[in-house]
Amino acid sequence: MWVNRCGRNALRTYSSFARMRSIRTQAYKLSVASMSHPVLKIHAAPTVPERVRFLTTEKDGKNEENSKTEETNSEKNENKKEEESVNTVKVKILDNALDFVVDHGWSRKALSCGAEQAGYAGVAEGMFTGGGDDLVLYFIQKCNFQLVEYLKFTIEEHEAKEEKIKVTSFIRSAVEYRLRMIIPFIGAWPQAMGILARPDIFPKSAEELAKMVDDIWYYAGDRSADINWYTKRGILAKLYGSTQLVMLTDQSPDFKDTWEFLDRRISDISNFAKISQSVKDNGSAFVETAFSGAKVLKNIAGFGDTKR
């Protein structure tokens, strides 16, 4: 009745959002599809292109001025160039700082050592207002970018062999590849997870996680425009998070136990999908059978009879 109507309206709203979101995602993917990058191996340090957006929340005098005065096009271009050159230096320092994370953690000390290795003074780490938080966010952005390159490479390989992509194995290999990137920093990873879970950083880390699961499902071939868009990404995010936690305490050689855990969770998910599908198919028949006695009584009593 009215409950059904509310539920149907909610589903319709969710479906329309999912449709808009999937259209926007497809448009974004098309815009970057033309960029070509070298194939990256696991653990190799790539040259980071400028597409890696640097997440900081710096406010400076320039921003205050922008809101108050009108700028000419030439001034805007100059500001943009200055921002790009500052970002290039920042990315260089962050890349070098990753070498010191094992010794100093995700901290300003690591940034300072990274700046010195990059050829700048140690005090240049003052450019990062968040300190170690900025380093963690940069690292996960970089990993996600590498992951997308790997996914594109996998698809090209399958297309070259003219094979159809098996969704389950594709997702499994994507999650394994992404988790293997953490292995060099596994000693400092609990600290990183703590930083990413902090309330002031959590919105940014959640955004990165959402983009990552969306990328994986998109390259797996998912073009759903209904409630499944949300459920698929939610399940993958949960899968990734639980496997990551298992990896932190795994002492087996080459993290064998973690990959076995991943395999078991993926088979659980596919089993659950099969069961839920069979419940949907047979559910209405089951309900009718269960209430068949009540239906007989109703017919005898004559309730709901339209013929007189």
Added chain:
Amino acid sequence: MRFVSRLKAFRCFEPITRLNRNVGTQNANPEITHFGFKNVTVKEKPKKVNEVFDRVAGNYDLMNDVMSAGIHRLWKDRLITVLNPCDKTKLLDCAGGTGDISFRFIKRVKLQHDCPEPNVTVCDINPNMLEVGKRRAETQNLHLKWVCCSADDLCFPGASFNAYTIAFGIRNCTHIDKVLKEAYRVLEPGGRFLCLEFSEVENPYLRNLYNTYSFQVIPVMGEVISGDWKSYQYLAESIRKFPSRSQFSQMMRDAGFQNVSCESLTFGVCSIHSGFKL
């Protein structure tokens, strides 16, 4: 307007009535600059500033504590926290006469990084201020280099420091743009420029209170403690003539500094301007 014209009848209110105009503006004539609210020639200003600091050097630290109720110590602590020095940092403390910033730098680097001899150079245009600083360093057994030179013509080679601080000194300089260019020259790539300076209070009600305090109370304190009204009148006036935060940030960018930012302290009484040479 009628209130202001009535105020003008009382000479002691004259500085407040002049506050509404000429805050932070530059003169069209390049030979004329400001010394407080007066106009002087460019050649006269360094001499006049030197005379002011000759008079105040003796009681400089005491007057700082009295005028700011000790808050200047927190401002200077914050400046060193923002700088976050390591053992390889080479600091040039410009206009650092009595050594407040340098001593804090040395103590912090010794404590955090176990560095026995932090590299610090203090430079100031006024030898009397340097003498006060040297005496204080001797009592605390700290070793620094003391150099007497002007901030707009530094006697150091290029790229010889990686941190440059100027605390409450840049508003006394005749050519702020030259000071910034010299700071850029002596910094290494990645070096940081930090300027701690008085600025405009943001809240209008607090601003009126602060103006009254600056012009009515501080010169009186100066007269009572040091017997010097005019120097502390100049102090209050020079704060009003300093460019605004956004103007100064733009001057820093014009000198070549990047990633320029500004942090307000104590409701805007003070600001820390930061820029990097990249």
